[in-house]
Amino acid sequence: MTRIYLDSCILIYLVERHPIFAPVIEARLATLKDAELLISPLVRLEVLVKPLRAADVSLLQRYRKFMDALHQLSMPDDVFDLALSLRVRYNLKTPDALHAATAQYHVCQSFWTNDHRLADALGECAVVVTHAN
Helix, strand or coil, X not given: CXXXXXXXXXXXXXXXXXXXXXXXXXXXHHCCCCEEEEECHHHHHHHHHHHHHCCCHHHHXXXXXXXXXXXXXXXXXXXXXXXXXXXXXXXXXHHHHHHHHHHHHCCCCEEEECCHHHXXXXXXXXXXXXXXX
16 A cells, blocks of 8 residues: 655645646546555644634634545654754755654655655655646
């Protein structure tokens, strides 16, 4: 089974129905066979800020329903140690380093994002899914 970590931007595009990126991501999702879609507590934190700040109950419910269908990875101390190393090595922002470290710690084969800088740091496992390839 292929383990795919979804960066926060991917959930935002899908749940909020981005007119360009959502169809591209959905098309890629439709081609998957035997894949496990994964997020972290950090993804939950990042995507829920906007609906909570705006008191948008409908959007909040859509996010929660979407995330309920995904597997949430843990973030033990080793993830933070790895994130520190990645942040120093690639000059990543702390949240990006934590996303990358979580995916690496849990041996994800793929990391879906729209962040080119983060993708460059992750190397071959990174997939910039918003490009129609």
